Amino acid sequence: MIESKYGAARVSDAITTRSEISIEPVTDKRGRAAFVDCGRAFSARLENFVPQIRSEQIELVDPNKNPFFGHGRAQLFIAHRGGRAVGRISAHIDELALTMPADQGFGPGTGFFGYFDAEDEGVAHALLATAEAWLAGEGMMRVLGPISLSIWEEPGLLVRGQDHPPMIMMGHHPAHYAGWIEAAGYARAKTLYTYDLDISREFPPLVQRIVQSGHKNARINVRRVDKSRWDSEVQIVLGILNDAWSDNWGFVPFTPEEVAYAGKKLRPIIKEELNMIAELDGRPVAFMLTFPDVNDALAKIGGKLFPFGWIHMLRWLRYPKGAGMRVPLMGVLKELHNSRIASQLAFMMIEAIRQEANGKFRSSRGELGWVLEDNQGMLAIADTIQSKINREYAIYEKKLG
Template structure:
């Protein structure tokens, strides 16, 4: 079968996008720790009419076939905002990307990667980075460690052999993203407790829950801090106003005010921490299907998650406070407050923090200080497109 020619088709239109998404879902079912996601949300992510990412991105989807049978898929895309960034921050001029990578075998994998590379060259790109599916804020990186346990909310999950197939196509690792697992049933070490208690006595500091009655305003505050805090990070691409509005709409159903916090200094918002209950727990039970009764179970769980693991996907402290004692103090205060609420109100026993860039020494130090351990690694690969 391996000798049969692999044909790469460009995906066009609504039906093509549906086939592309369903093919990815069929590959995912082969993995024992795969958690079925909502098909409607996966379709939205690749629909230029519904995902504001495409307001600053060009893309092409591909499906590989043997004897007419789909055997793999890939996206090639260019984020025009990323092209304006300095090269030392990961992207910059000439940086194209690939994502949504699935393949039946190594020959299919290489054919798909070559198709994506050819399209990127046609658009004038000289480097390919990936997998990034599709915005850097969606599912960046290939899972290279942690296939032995279920992914949490908004985390990609990939089989081990994909790493070999990408590397054998000439790709080298450009960046590693880490996630940390934390047992939240225990207390902080004595030093961290003293740091938190000192912050709680500081009248200049206020740590408050987000106000869901002013949700759009709170989202704007959070993402304004994020755009400032992360602006020097590798791979950072700022959120646009349309993306901020879309993020607010999509996140609102999973937001519980008491575990999503904004820290203020002298009344000015300077830091935030978002925490999401791991909706994958209920998605597995309803097999990713809203109908006929999945919507009822999902909505009931979202209103009051019980025995829910938590994921902290994003936090940020304004740049003016970076490398200061106050920055880590605010982080410890927010983590402590979220831990206390989550364990009492939601029965939480474990949480996951990440992604964290492998060279983000500040965040890695915070994760180490509270006793968390690395449980997943994601790799972003890079290859020159210049012969």
Template structure:
């Protein structure tokens, strides 16, 4: 049943995007354990002139109003690169997306979803997946378990009741993503230590930190391994050079060399692991506001994020090495090296791996072996239009 009191505004221009971002910020402020993000960063992500995602994608942002008061928001978007992927990998021809989903109640939720679907149909789409905000590389999925603690850097956070509202519109789960919580204050098991020491004795293997002074070159290495390693995964969309440069520039300030590793075999880069200090820690303390004094706290934190949690958002091993003993060994060696630096240099006690696809048996096996545990679960939904 349609709520006649609800109207949907199709967002246009800079002021419209600002309203869209602020509606989302208002909802986040009312959600327990949500962490306020920097408004300037959020504005940049939805700006086609700033975010290189729009170099291969188009989007329509929408706000729902009831009696002139905002009661929700949603995006409907189409990624041309995702359309070119095989349908068996999650996207493919005719597949659009929705994201940035917030709603005051079920009636507003349904009105927003219906409007997003209508827009996607008008663009020739026959299927929709979501929520994905905006790229699969940014904030994919709806948080369905794990609302009892704050998210780490670059992970979404949603009220538990959103799932029922989406499912009531005929959506079914297409994929599940996990994050894994890990105590990094203690050494790994004797088994992992033996695997790591064996690798250290192998003259063919070299595990090295990234070189921040040559960051552009290192980013290219990571990109080439990433696009190869993930190419068969569900939801894969190639990460473009422009997106790598954009992400690299934004993330460079929180890159610490000893927390990010590249593995070489016979002098050739074959694997990488990136680790970011959890910027949500200081953002929570300054309430997401740099001024008037939040920037001082952020500068101190960036220099040395003492005690912060550590998240591994991305790792990859060249596809030719998948399902080999050396691939697992390289992963354990990188994880072990990063754990030691995080615990000793930064006094960190907690790490997080993910997201990890529910059918990524290799990564799940590694997570189990290092005795980590699932702490959050995200669902990506699908529906035929």
């Protein structure tokens, strides 16, 4: 028996440990800080990990600050053994995810686990059992994870690509977690890829011809995001995003509150030259966002702004010279899906960003992702520009009861 203040979680004798494991629910501000510190301690053990800013990590699990909690609820748990934190997990429910069609991955009765860290397999299984018990008590019949907390934040467990540092807003996990999760009865539900791209070289001739053809089309205009009209531009991107992604596996609408929150957080790293909106006949129909990899700077300051890290960070924000570039989001309105013009707009935006990243910012490396394993359009684009898979994330599922 693994004792939990939330409730007893039964696990098989094969995975219990000699010392008692106590799993306690987080109930206050101090507990949330301890939850984050537990995760930071595990991350610090990993090769190629990049320390993040602690206050921002705490904010993500604070119901008063993260707008995810406007449509979701969560219970955080910390595992202790001998008075020492040896693991953590979140169990959470997204009310918007419950309203989505079941054939799109989520739907009624689907809950989630996330923020998963464990010292050994016994702790891992005890934490998973505790999260499952909480979700079942809330009426859930199925669990997916790890997703921390929103699908728009950090979905999936890194199962390939631990040999190089993660880029901005990318999870980084030890390879052995996958075996522990699978041994607890989970099966892979979906695979997500990221693609590595050498942006110091020109794209293949086929892509160049497609881009040149687009520039000759008077109906098409690819322009930079205008930060002087930031709120308006954010709304344009939100409208395209929620339409373009609405049929994708795991889609949950990005709420206006989440967009405002993300916009405020990301604005300091947004460079107009690296973010594009494509217009067709004067109407915005596509976008592509690119973030300089702030992990380059965080690695140098050890994730600490004080006492002097903020000086380096300010300098980096002004001119992130040589930084890697990540494309986390792009979208084309559904009415244009499966059309030639959709791929043309994508190539035009990618090429415009590549030129700016390589020319103005002296960047040589880009990364695209996440990309769903069955997103044939994006897979084809990634292949055409000769990018290569460099990371693989897995989302697991399990029936409850």
